[in-house]
Amino acid sequence: MRLFSSLLVVALLGFAVTRLLTFENSSLTGSKFKFELPAKWIGAPFSDLNTKDQTGQVLGYRKHIQVLKNDLQLLPLGRLDQKLACLALGGNSSVFTETLDLYADRMAFFASDSLQIPAAVSKFYGLTDPETCIFSLHAAAPSSNHIPKWAAEKIALLDSTDQNILVVFGEQKILKEIDTSLFDAIILAHENHPIAQAQIAQLIMGGLSTAGLEANGRLGISSPEEIGLKSSDLQAMDAIVQKGITAGAYPGCQLLVAVEDKVIWHKAYGKQGYEANSPEIDLRSLYDIASVTKIAASTLLAMQQHTKGKFNLDQTIGNYIPEVVGNSPFAALKIREIMAHQAGLTPWIPFYKRTLTDGSWKSSIYQTTRSDDFPTEVAKDMFIHKSYKDSMYAQILRSELGPKKYVYSDLCYYFTQPILEKMIGESQASYLRRNIYLPLGLNRLLYKPLPTFADRQIVPTEDDQAYRKQLLRGYVHDPGAAMLGGVAGHAGIFSNAWSLAHIMQLFLNKGHMAGQRFFSETTYNEFTKQQFAGNRRAAGFDRPTASGGGTCDILASQVSFGHSGFTGTLAWADPKNKVIFIFLSNRVHPNQDNWKLRDLNIRTDLQHVVYEALAKRGG
Secondary structure, three states: OOOOOHHHHHHHHHHOOOOEOOOOOOOOOOOEOOOOOOOOOOOOOOOOOEEEOOOOOEEEEOOOEEEEEEHHHOOOOOOOOOOEEEEEEEOOOHHHHHHHHHHOOOOEEEEEOOOOHHHHHHHHHHHOOOOEEEEEEEOOOOOOOOOOHHHHHHHHHOOOOOEEEEEEEOOHHHHHHOOHHHOOEEEEEOOOOHHHHHHHHHHHHOOOOEOOEOOOOOOEEOOHHHHOOOHHHHOHHHHHHHHHHHHOOOOEEEEEEEEOOEEEEEEEEEEOOOOOOOOEOOOOOEEEOHHHHHHHHHHHHHHHHHHOOOOOOOOEHHHHOHHHHOOOHHHHOEHHHHHOOOOOOOOOOOHHHHHEEOOEEOOOOEEOOOOOOOOEEEEOOEEEOOOHHHHHHHHHHHOOOOOOOOOOOOOHHHHHHHHHHHHHOOOHHHHHHHHHHOOOOOOOEEEOOOOOOOHHHEOOOOEEOOOOOEEOOOOOOOHHHHHOOOOOOOOOEEEOHHHHHHHHHHHHOOOEEOOEEOOOHHHHHHHHOOOEOOEOOOOOOEOOOOOOOOOOOOOOOOOOEEEEEOOOEEEEEEOOOOEEEEEEEOOOOOOOOOOHHHHOOHHHHHHHHHHHHHHHHHO
């Protein structure tokens, strides 16, 4: 399903905009789009129900929305790894379905008018067997709240054994013609307006609260004005991003900012590459987030296992994986030391160089087809021998340990991965996706995105002629992670900004989201604090320097945390200021020697704009 441009998403989903909006193939092109809903709300407000422009002037009121039924507390939806479907009938439903799709893009969507309904219903019940069905009725025209009778009649087709949710975007009297016993939850809006569509989608998914229905920890969507900020104070971010694109620091990027549990900035810029025909970046585009994997996958999993009493930061590596480290000096290293980069590990080992002869692959190590002896895919038409993983660990154990002081190293996660996988009894990739990512609805956060997603949806990284002899798209950029089959503790995750922002929100929530507890507050406190004097690092997380700044902006609080990625990424959370900042780019395309992103301070300058806007609000 095609998403709106990022600016349109902010406009319609957060909402109240007086700036000039550009709509592709829309009669609204070039017009000022102004939401004017004069009816007064009844009942408790969401937060600020008045729609305001960038100066704070009230433009209108959001329409009254009622939760008429919520049996068994079905709403808001918790786990999203069940089979979900939405059948939207009547008038335009695009904002409703596209907002739902942000939260659960594995949901099956079927929308139709009276001419298309037979085919849509047949397809819906022929191909979809949903466990939870959202059935929405939409008024046929913007100027009317009348819902066509044919749409309501299709409710008789619903399976009463499913969990059914009814949403009415129009006249209340239609409920008298419906067997409401078929539904576990019923929500009523009084007209089919984009604001109502977006608000109700967020209510269903837990991004907003209303009377008797509390948000469940997922991010909501808002305009800056709704939380007391000015859009004009954030516009400088557009110029900073464009400066990077113009300078060739990256061909495109995604930028997301959330404040106080609400996404106030969510945009896609530029293209996937520098070629004229390169696809545009959109909000669905997947990026290789590189070392942000360390917190979005490994540290998250470690925190879950720590809460279960299985993962002890003060235990030694040798206690967990003696079969890997044996009696080597590495066996005595403590988990807390390695996760804070305090263990004296070598920063990086270029494992791939030993597998090449005069720049070509050694035939004893690589084949172009998969076989029993060469089962692990490194890149397209490139498979590594099954025994080479042991050679990689042998190289690590032969490396020298330095003094126990802060030295950043990828090697620590070569140890946490076998430790964690031994605990869970399977790959990090499958466990995280089944137990954390998909239950939260984060379909676009995963290892090895091919073939789940098409090539065109995955942003390319380096044209790697030194090692893999190909442009990398959907295969992890980091060579060591690639040699492990694309699933590693230190790299390998692909994501879009929306999904990654929800992982950072999970951290700010201290482990709770969507009715599920993934780790405890005690674990959160233990992992996010500074671990050693003179070393800014937490357990897995990066933190600001003692004087402020570093990987983050100078204005970020001392309790903030996150991680950057080699490919040009940054995920940062600030619990004091309630800020989440996500920047995803492919600055390594086509060559990893391009350091303009760093030299231009793009990521920290973008953060600075956000903090300055917050300071103005405080003043």
